[in-house]
Amino acid sequence: MLGIVFNALEEFVLETADMETWNAVIDASDLQSGGAYTFGVTYEDSEIVSLATNLCKQLDIPLETGLDLFGQFFFGYLIKKGPIELQEYNDTQTLLKNIEDVVHRDVKRLHPNAYTPFFEYLPDTQSSGSLTYASKRRLCMVAGGLLQGAAKHYGQSVEMEHVQCMHDGAENCIWQVKFSKH
């Protein structure tokens, strides 16, 4: 996992809790890196799992809730650091159509070690469609939060129905999604 994700997690903790909480989470986690992360460097996936698990214990919330909240925060973080074209998209549907071939491809071009998930958005109508996700990391809760964060950014709301999940043994996750303008 790239350092940017760890940097985002730290900023998330500082915004929603405080430095003391982040330090406690670092101390409680088993980290080969020692807990210092550089933006474009790759770290073990197990470190983010350990940090997220200990953070949710500290905050006394279920892991699923923590990952979803982090996903929502992560979108705002990425949009500030990501390519400028992202600012020009009008809605979440346009972003979703470009995640795989533009956004994540760009991440891999800049950071050849990055591993990005598979995403496919197939619209049924202008405002609804199905979204498929697959990743060795099975972070569908983060993906759901990212999508909520994206909708908020584009002034929309999104209803998501998780109709198939990798955590139930399926080979990918599928959501039926429906967007509406605020």
Ligand code: HEM
């Ligand atoms: C709705 C929008 C998005 C969704 C649903 C999404 C989904 C995800 C998910 C779930 C991950 C975690 C890794 C995994 O599951 O294997 C991830 C990683 C990542 N995404 Fe996205 N993403 C979105 C937008 C963006 C944007 C706007 C950017 C940047 C401009 C971005 C850059 C990244 C980066 C840098 C990583 C880490 C890759 C690594 O650690 O190797 N994503 N994305």
